[in-house]
Amino acid sequence: MSDLTQLGIAAIRDGVANGEFKAVEVAEAFNANVAAASSALNAFIVETPELAVQAAQAVDADRAAGKALGSMAGVPIGMKDLFCTNGTQTTAASQMLEGFTPTYESTVSANLWAAGAGMLGKLNLDQFAMGSSNETSYFGNVISPWKLDDGKDRAPGGSSGGSSAAISARLCPAATGTDTGGSIRQPAAFTGITGIKPTYGRCSRWGVVAFASSLDQAGPMAHDVRDCAIMLGAMAGYDPKDSTSLNLSVPNWEAALNSDLRGKKVGVPREYRMDGTDADILESWDRGIEWLKDAGAEIVEISLPHTKYALPAYYIIAPAEASSNLARYDGVRYGLRDLPDGAGLQDMYAATRAAGFGPEVKRRIMIGTYVLSAGFYDAYYTQAQKVRTLIARDFAEAFTQCDVILAPTTPTAAFPLGENSEDPLAMYLNDVFAVPASLAGLPAMSVPCGLNKDGLPLGLQIIGNQLDEQGVLNAGLAIEERAGFVAQPKKWW
Numbered sequence: 175m176s177d178l179t180q181l182g183i184a185a186i187r188d189g190v191a192n193g194e195f196k197a198v199e200v201a202e203a204f205n206a207n208v209a210a211a212s213s214a215l216n217a218f219i220v221e222t223p224e225l226a227v228q229a230a231q232a233v234d235a236d237r238a239a240g241k242a243l244g245s246m247a248g249v250p251i252g253m254k255d256l257f258c259t260n261g262t263q264t265t266a267a268s269q270m271l272e273g274f275t276p277t278y279e280s281t282v283s284a285n286l287w288a289a290g291a292g293m294l295g296k297l298n299l300d301q302f303a304m305g306s307s308n309e310t311s312y313f314g315n316v317i318s319p320w321k322l323d324d325g326k327d328r329a330p331g332g333s334s335g336g337s338s339a340a341i342s343a344r345l346c347p348a349a350t351g352t353d354t355g356g357s358i359r360q361p362a363a364f365t366g367i368t369g370i371k372p373t374y375g376r377c378s379r380w381g382v383v384a385f386a387s388s389l390d391q392a393g394p395m396a397h398d399v400r401d402c403a404i405m406l407g408a409m410a411g412y413d414p415k416d417s418t419s420l421n422l423s424v425p426n427w428e429a430a431l432n433s434d435l436r437g438k439k440v441g442v443p444r445e446y447r448m449d450g451t452d453a454d455i456l457e458s459w460d461r462g463i464e465w466l467k468d469a470g471a472e473i474v475e476i477s478l479p480h481t482k483y484a485l486p487a488y489y490i491i492a493p494a495e496a497s498s499n500l501a502r503y504d505g506v507r508y509g510l511r512d513l514p515d516g517a518g519l520q521d522m523y524a525a526t527r528a529a530g531f532g533p534e535v536k537r538r539i540m541i542g543t544y545v546l547s548a549g550f551y552d553a554y555y556t557q558a559q560k561v562r563t564l565i566a567r568d569f570a571e572a573f574t575q576c577d578v579i580l581a582p583t584t585p586t587a588a589f590p591l592g593e594n595s596e597d598p599l600a601m602y603l604n605d606v607f608a609v610p611a612s613l614a615g616l617p618a619m620s621v622p623c624g625l626n627k628d629g630l631p632l633g634l635q636i637i638g639n640q641l642d643e644q645g646v647l648n649a650g651l652a653i654e655e656r657a658g659f660v661a662q663p664k665k666w667w
């Protein structure tokens with residue numbers, strides 16, 4: 175194989191296991207790509223080439239000794255900088271945590287290392303995972319490798335934009351993401367890669383910097399459905415350290431992949447045909463419906479009547495939880511401390527939080543504090559929780575009529591950087607198709623389905639019932655096989 179960085183997880187794992195190439199060669203090839211793209215794409219906050227090589231050496235040694243290899247053996251990955259990594263700086267892309275080096279490892283990253291993966295570095299993201307374009311990062315925005323002739327820099331999506339950019343530019347074959355309201359799916363759609371948010375509770379949140387704890391879920395981002403199935407299998411599993419972790423065994427999703435959808439019903443939600451959605455996206459949705467029919471599925475129209483309330487409910491619940499979670503950054507325990515001369519404790523809190531949080535994080539803390547305040551709690555927070563229940567019920571009802579749901583991932587393709595940054599509502603609208611599944615805790619995936627008329631990637635979303643990652647992956651595979659998406663960004667970095 176001439177260019178090892180063109181390979182995904184399955185091909186690397188198999189090639190290392192068969193002795194076609196060494197894990198160290200793979201790590202070095204990706205390290206070289208990371209180094210070459212460092213300043214142009216800004217996808218990594220910290221690069222750890224030595225850790226990638228060390229993990230690969232251990233895999234090569236195990237293979238030479240005839241030991242059994244893990245499901246991710248020899249695969250170097252990028253780690254979203256929201257996962258605590260023992261001994262490597264973890265910042266959540268904030269000034270607040272700049273220089274914070276955890277003394278413990280998140281459960282998900284520990285699971286990946288135990289499966290034989292190695293770390294290429296910590297990936298950039300929107301600050302505290304709040305954003306849809308990566309422009310809220312304290313370390314500067316990631317630039318999507320996808321460029322058009324207009325020469326404009328485009329958003330790689332967010333919040334997992336370092337992950338999406340790095341995978342599509344072949345700086346890593348896969349990366350972790352987290353998804354609170356679209357943060358895996360929207361960046362995957364913007365960059366022509368695949369990403370799945372599993373059922374809430376599948377992956378432990380222990381050691382993941384908290385944003386909105388009732389919504390936050392980790393998941394894999396990779397080139398294709400098989401790679402996502404493999405990596406999710408390595409990430410997931412019961413963890414007594416996370417009280418919302420599901421005490422269930424992890425299915426072998428890869429072994430059960432099957433794109434034959436005969437006997438399956440695919441729901442197409444009427445309410446997702448929304449004004450403001452690009453014509454290209456609506457066309458790709460129609461094509462997706464035809465592909466799933468071709469795979470043997472029966473298409474049924476379904477109704478998710480409370481869809482239009484999902485976005486407002488999300489932008490109440492997520493900030494409410496964020497305002498509570500982020501109260502811990504007080505300058506006392508860890509992270510930044512700003513202490514003006516002669517100041518007291520209150521002044522220290524205020525100065526620390528004023529300096530350490532960026533504008534979007536402050537906006538959400540203020541919204542969250544407002545909707546939780548005594549006079550407004552019932553009017554906003556309680557109402558939003560009721561809406562959340564109705565949305566979950568809509569899905570439960572829909573899944574009596576279909577097995578999986580097909581929808582667009584985003585209303586538009588990747589937008590130029592700066593285009594939405596002055597208008598938070600326009601930015602939030604990007605999440606319109608993603609947040610309903612988040613509020614209901616359902617598994618949902620984005621699969622690339624083609625390019626729009628300008629040449630930018632588009633994604634289709636598959637939403638499944640609770641715990642039915644397999645159904646989501648199988649429908650995703652049926653789309654992937656028919657879309658034949660092989661486009662890559664033209665290399666300019």
Ligand SMILES: NC(=O)C[C@H](N)C(=O)O
Nearest residue numbers: 303304305354355356357
């Ligand atoms: N964190 C996420 O899932 C991204 C979403 N756009 C948000 O800003 O909340």
